[in-house]
Amino acid sequence: MRKQIFALIMLMGLGTSVAWAQKGDWAVHSYISTNLMFGDTDFDHPTKGLSPGVGFALQYGLTDDLRLYTDASLASINGGGNEYYFEHQNLTGILGLQYDLLGAFTNEPSKFAVFIDGAIGWSYFQSIAYNTNTNEVIAKVPADGAYSASPMGSLGGSISYAIANQVDVVLGYKTFMMIDNDWGDAQSGGAAESDYFGQISIGVRYSINGHEPMAKVPQGDYDDLVAAKKAAEQEAEEARQELETARRKYDTQIEDLYNILSVMNNNIDSLEQKITVLRSKPESNNEYVVESRGGQPVTPDATNTKWRIVIGSFPNAQMANEFAAQRVVEGGEYEVVFIADLNTYRVVYNSYGTLNAAKTDLERVKSVITNAWIIRF
Incomplete structure (x- = not known):
C-alpha cells in the first residue's frame, strides 16, 4: 500500500509544472530530492544509501521579493549503524515564506536568484528498524498500518536560474525538525528531543501568469519618469501645433508665389x-x-x-x-x-x-x- 501511495504522489509531482511567477504572480514548482537523517545516517548499510523523494509547491508573490508558498512532499530516509538500520517514509505539508536576497539588493533584472525560506507544517511518518546482521524487524513506529503525526519546522534556501521567461531551474536545501519527536529513525534516545533530517532537491519552477522581467524603480524615480513623460508629450504636442501653423503659413506663401509665377507666365505669353x-x-x-x-x-x-x-x-x-x-x-x-x-x-x-x-x-x-x-x- 505504501508503495502505491509513493508511486502515485511521485507521478503527481513529476507531472506538475513549476512554481514561481517572476513578479508577484502565481507559480508552481515540482522537484525530486534525496534525504538524510542527521545523527543517525552513516550509510554503513550498502543498499540503503539512496533516499529518494518527490514534491511540489504552489507559490504566490506577496511583494517583489517576498513569496508565500505551500509545499507537499513524499520522502524516504534510509540509514543506520553497526547494530541496526532503518527505513523512514513521510508525507509532509508545510506553509512558508521565501525571500529573494538578490532582488532585495539590486534593481537590475537577473537570470539568477538566491532565496532563503522558513516554514511550519505537519508530517505523517512511519519508521521501521532492522537488525543489521539478521535483517529482522526490531522496531516499528507507529503500529502496523498507521502513520504517526508530528509538527514540523523547516529552514532552508535555494538558487534558481531562468532558462526561459517563465521557467527556472531550482537547486534547494531544507533542514526539517520533527518538533518534540525523536522517533524518526524508529529509535528514541540521546540528548536531542527532536529528530532532524535534511532535504536536497532539484526541480523546475514555472510562472503560471508570468511576464517579461521588469527592473524595480523607486517610487520617487517612477514619479519623475511619469512627469518627464507627460512634459515630453506636451512639448511634442506644442511642436506639432507649431509645425502645423508653419505648414499652413508656407502653403499660403507657396500659393502666392504660384500666383506671381502665373502672372509672369501670362505676361510672357x-x-x-x-x-x-x-x-x-x-x-x-x-x-x-x-x-x-x-x-x-x-x-x-x-x-x-x-x-x-x-x-x-x-x-x-x-x-x-x-x-x-x-x-x-x-x-x-x-x-x-x-x-x-x-x-x-x-x-x-x-x-x-x-x-x-x-x-x-x-x-x-x-x-x-x-x-x-x-x-x-
Whole structure:
C-alpha cells in the first residue's frame, strides 16, 4: 500500500509544472530530492544509501521579493549503524515564506536568484528498524498500518536560474525538525528531543501568469519618469501645433508665389493677356471657338479663367494636335490653344478650379513630361 501511495504522489509531482511567477504572480514548482537523517545516517548499510523523494509547491508573490508558498512532499530516509538500520517514509505539508536576497539588493533584472525560506507544517511518518546482521524487524513506529503525526519546522534556501521567461531551474536545501519527536529513525534516545533530517532537491519552477522581467524603480524615480513623460508629450504636442501653423503659413506663401509665377507666365505669353484658341473659321478675325483635339466644340466654361497644366508648345496646329492625339499621360482633356501674341500653339492637359488641384496632378504629369508647368488664364 505504501508503495502505491509513493508511486502515485511521485507521478503527481513529476507531472506538475513549476512554481514561481517572476513578479508577484502565481507559480508552481515540482522537484525530486534525496534525504538524510542527521545523527543517525552513516550509510554503513550498502543498499540503503539512496533516499529518494518527490514534491511540489504552489507559490504566490506577496511583494517583489517576498513569496508565500505551500509545499507537499513524499520522502524516504534510509540509514543506520553497526547494530541496526532503518527505513523512514513521510508525507509532509508545510506553509512558508521565501525571500529573494538578490532582488532585495539590486534593481537590475537577473537570470539568477538566491532565496532563503522558513516554514511550519505537519508530517505523517512511519519508521521501521532492522537488525543489521539478521535483517529482522526490531522496531516499528507507529503500529502496523498507521502513520504517526508530528509538527514540523523547516529552514532552508535555494538558487534558481531562468532558462526561459517563465521557467527556472531550482537547486534547494531544507533542514526539517520533527518538533518534540525523536522517533524518526524508529529509535528514541540521546540528548536531542527532536529528530532532524535534511532535504536536497532539484526541480523546475514555472510562472503560471508570468511576464517579461521588469527592473524595480523607486517610487520617487517612477514619479519623475511619469512627469518627464507627460512634459515630453506636451512639448511634442506644442511642436506639432507649431509645425502645423508653419505648414499652413508656407502653403499660403507657396500659393502666392504660384500666383506671381502665373502672372509672369501670362505676361510672357501675352503682354495684353489675350488668348485665342484654334479657330473653327480661320477667315474670321473676331469670332473664336475653343475646340478639342478632335475638332468638337468645348464647353464655353473652358474659356473661363482657370489653373491649367501645359504639356507642350508647338509652332503650328498640326504638330500640337498630333502631340495631343498621343495622350502620353492618362486622363486629361487635351485642349489645344493658340497664343496669338507668341504665334504659338499649346497643348493643355487639363484645367482646374484651384491651384492645389492643379499641383496635385502636376506631380503625376511631370513623371512623364518633366517640363510641364501650370499657368492661369
